[in-house]
Amino acid sequence: MPTLTYAKALNQALIEEMERDDSVFVCGEEVAKWGGSFTVTMGLLDRFGEKRVRDTPISEEGIVGLGIGAAMAGLKPVVEIMTVNFIMLAMDQIVNHMAKLRYMSGGQVTVPLVIRTPGGGGLQMGSQHSQSLESMFVHVPGLVVMAPSNPYDAKGMLKTAIRDNNPVLFIEHESIYNTKSEVPEDEYFVPIGKADVKRQGDDITIIGHLKMVNVALEAAERLESEHGISAEVIDPRTLAPLDTQTLVQSVKKTGKAVIVQECWPHCSVGTDMACTIMSEAFDYLDAPVKVISSANCPFPYSRQLEQMALPNVGTVIDAVKQMLGK
């Protein structure tokens, strides 16, 4: 089976879907000639031409509105917003339009628009370029929010996002574009709303998404080899709608849960999952659910400070050991 990077897997998903369906087109800042800031749209311009691979001005509100209008009229746009930080300029279009047009029109209008955008920190990008803002979109009814952690999921999920009838916020992570994994050559899809158990374990459940899946997996390996603790690692993959069943089943088995996220601690994806677990598996819990988040401050530039702001393998191991009294 071939090994692909996360960026290349996404690129393949776009190529396959654009070859299959003429109504799929890509637009965004630097997606055509440049090939995308993170190379995800590399080569598409030559293959599909300017009508279907279109550089836009730096106009986030305009670009998202353009995608909404085109989707309402039956096309399948895949709009790239260079990073999730810039999506703040398009929040009106996303929250007040994309997420609501179906409902406000009594189901007449559908908006099959995919917005791809990467977030995440750890690259010394400073306060305005390091954020993980997926919780904001999870809060809003009417949006599917997907967040793949590895190349296999990235490809299968993007293909599903494009085929689905709903508006999708497709959140990627800036520092995992070059990570690699095996990706099948045959067509496959990862379903919406289906979590994946990335590692089986019995003593504790660790839940993370995007880059934190890798952090959780590394922590689990070290917990096993260094402390004899068997940790189960779950990647929800879709943040909205959330696969609560898979999370709850795991916690019922292990009795303990740690959630790790790059989001800030308040009103976040992680705190919401903790609430779900405590509501639905309270009698099975041996300890309060622990949520590890980024520090409650804007992200700093200095490498030393930034590393302190973000969760890492060490913080996950410490939290698990503390919960297990080791």
Next chain:
Amino acid sequence: MQTGEMVKEMSVEELTKLYRQMVLIRRFEEKTNEMYHAGHIGGYCHLYIGEEAVAVGALNALQPSDYVIGAYRDHGHAIVKGCEPKHVMAELFGKATGVSKGKGGSMHMFNREKRFLGGDGIVAGELPIAVGLAYSIEYRGGDEVVLCFFGDGAVNEGGFHEALNLASLWNLPVIFLCENNLWGMGTPVSKASCSIELTERASCYCMRLGKVDGMDVLAVLDTTRRAVKYCRNTRKPTFIEAVTQRFVGHSVSDPQIYRSKDEVAKARQRDPIDTLKNQLIGEGVKRPDELEAIDEDAQREVDDAVEFAMQSPFPDADELCSDVMDTEYFSAETK
């Protein structure tokens, strides 16, 4: 073209249609106001009384396959683009038979089949979407155009400028029609825009600009027809400022402390319905009693719409969370 000449050139049917549509909107909005104060209609409710000539003139310049999207003062636009008054009234009543099943309300009338894509409650929110609709037309090689309505307040929003730039940059067939009723809620244009000539605000986007008397339905029709023809042939956007007046408050609950009664009284002297009525009688197109019969017929249609809304059921509880998503998510097994 002079509107006097238009009266001579247009057919009786065409002229009668314009008159009837304006009267229908007027009667509809008067009744809406009454029903609001009687407690049948809730929320924000913006009436189109005084501005009828803009929607009627502009929409009659289109083909049925052309797209229309607009702002929140949308009852009239919805009716002229093909929503039945009874379904618009039922929407205002929050009934299951409303155009949007009672989920949209006054600001969110939709009729996808007729290509009326809302009713937008966010100032300038509809402009970028209009550009997307136009992109879809060009993408498929169609010959339709998009008519996008917005108010004078929208020209100060970022979305306005992003949309005009994109439409011009990519040669997209949008007619941007600014309904300048001189007031953004209680703020006059002079206190909101660096120029009171709103065509100037669009003048840097390299598109053809026009300004029209929005109190004259024939002038609006003529200007929009020319814009539509240009847009359809060249596939380029245009901008029209239609200067109009609302005879009532910003919304039904606006006491209008910001403007004088004189201003409103003066505006009412240029009532677009009276103007057309006088032209039709003056040119011998219609007799006064024939126009009165049209008035009565429109009133009957509005009364029937209220009756329909009254008799219609409220939405079932299971409608609350339906239409949020397509919950039949794509999966490979179902492809």
